[in-house]
Amino acid sequence: MKISSFLVPLIILGVLGWGLWKKTDIFSAFCEGAADSLKLALGLLPTLCFLMLGIGMFRASGAAEALCAALAPVCEKIGLPPECLPLALLRPVSGSGALGVLGEILEGSGPDSFAGRVASVMMGSTETTFYTVAVYFGAAKIKGSRRAVIAALAGDLAAVLLSPLAVRLIIG
Template identity: 45%
Template sequence: MEIIGNLVVPVSIALIIIFGFCRKVPLFEAFTDGAKEGIVSMFSIAPSLIGLITAVSMLRASGFFEILTDLLSPVTSALGFPSEILPLALMRPVSGSGSFALLNDLFKSFSPDSFIGRTASVIAGSTETTFYAIAVYYGSVGIQKTGYTIPAALMSDFAGMVLAPLTIRLLGN
């Protein structure tokens, strides 16, 4: 099975090259045009990403998540949601790398096989980095008005977070 994983990228590249030759596509020109478009996209979304990363870093460093966790822990405990996971739940819609750092911390503190570890894993797997994705994808095509995208995406994230501990309880701890 490992050999398949090692061959996926080289075989994909070879197939792209073969397909390009068969269709008589100028491969190098197409590659450089794509690279140029990528750089333009990168510069158009960079301000959003820099602002997002800065805000997440400031919130984490300021202790905001710890204060909010302490404030909300009576409510989350009453709902059966482990308060230790609340920083992950708050970080996940904003930052993938930040939320995975928190997930790793939870694994170190409680083990991946604990109720907290399993619940955190379900949250990490069933939610999205909503604000990051919107900043990247909408920013790359120049959309400024997101309409119902953010409320719908956050409701989906919330559903994943609320259902995670219930799912772990139903499937057995």
């Protein structure tokens, strides 16, 4: 567990050191990259506003809780915390939607709770599958994406089922 705390500073040190050794202008490269990422993050904001309106109201009305309670027996069977089910369902469809749901779970259950950890692992180990298929096959004008969608969704399902297992085994 402590290894992961070392990993981040080590990677930063390694990358910057390598850059200097290779005589790269690390300062301007860093700033360019940071500027691009900031633009990307701010670009998410309009979507997030609408999403948080829906998600926030859904949670405040008590509807989210009722839905979780109704789905709890199914989740229990597969070992998934019920709070994480909306995330699992939304993840392949909408990246920013999933980000909003993850934010809500982390606020609601706490980031170091079992549900918070499982939700984090789930979010980190999956992608917005439908968007990815649409972008890659669409841009390259490839037809017949049915099998690609099935294979990618099989991966998503595996990630959803394995996340609680991995959290139990590794973090405990």
